Amino acid sequence: MAPPMSANSFLSALRGEGLNVVQVGDWRTHNRNHKGPWGPVHGVMIHHTVTQGSASTVRLCRQGHDALPGPLCHGVITKDGRVHLVGYGRANHAGSGDDDVLRAVIAERGLPHDNESNTDGNRHFYGFECENLGDGEDPWPEAQLDAIARAAAAVCRHHGWTARSVIGHLEWQPGKVDPRGFTMNAMRARVAELLK
Numbered sequence: 001m002a003p004p005m006s007a008n009s010f011l012s013a014l015r016g017e018g019l020n021v022v023q024v025g026d027w028r029t030h031n032r033n034h035k036g037p038w039g040p041v042h043g044v045m046i047h048h049t050v051t052q053g054s055a056s057t058v059r060l061c062r063q064g065h066d067a068l069p070g071p072l073c074h075g076v077i078t079k080d081g082r083v084h085l086v087g088y089g090r091a092n093h094a095g096s097g098d099d100d101v102l103r104a105v106i107a108e109r110g111l112p113h114d115n116e117s118n119t120d121g122n123r124h125f126y127g128f129e130c131e132n133l134g135d136g137e138d139p140w141p142e143a144q145l146d147a148i149a150r151a152a153a154a155v156c157r158h159h160g161w162t163a164r165s166v167i168g169h170l171e172w173q174p175g176k177v178d179p180r181g182f183t184m185n186a187m188r189a190r191v192a193e194l195l196k
């Protein structure tokens with residue numbers, strides 16, 4: 001069981017992995033902690049935004065919308081490879097997912113098929129939203145893919161986790177398809193290389 005790292009440690013971990021980090025407003029205290037606990041943390045979840053345009057994407061992920069208040073993640077990874085920190089603490093990104101998947105992430109073993117939504121993921125996962133239309137055609141620039149891997153590796157390195165602690169939203173919650181355009185196995189391979 002791992003308590004979440006402090007906001008300052010999170011920032012240092014990301015910078016230590018060589019990332020270009022943009023701090024957005026009061027990100028350190030912008031969270032949904034009044035809705036429930038954050039932690040213990042067990043992994044990193046990767047999403048795509050279904051948006052276009054970095055500024056509007058960052059704004060949406062920070063503020064959210066009427067049906068889903070922000071922050072919608074901890075960091076937004078834009079196509080240029082920058083990581084925009086928009087919140088820290090509980091964030092509306094993972095939703096309810098499969099307890100069998102959570103147990104597999106904790107044990108760092110192969111993931112079972114997600115077939116139920118019975119566990120609060122916002123409590124247990126760091127979340128990165130990645131700017132992409134999510135249609136399978138919008139390209140993923142190498143700078144962005146590298147930043148996704150480095151952001152995940154930064155969190156894993158801090159907690160002593162392997163790449164098996166990195167999952168996609170589609171592996172957590174039935175019906176989700178994100179991220180679309182690369183496979184999570186390929187992303188975990190990138191993370192594993194960084195952690196060597």
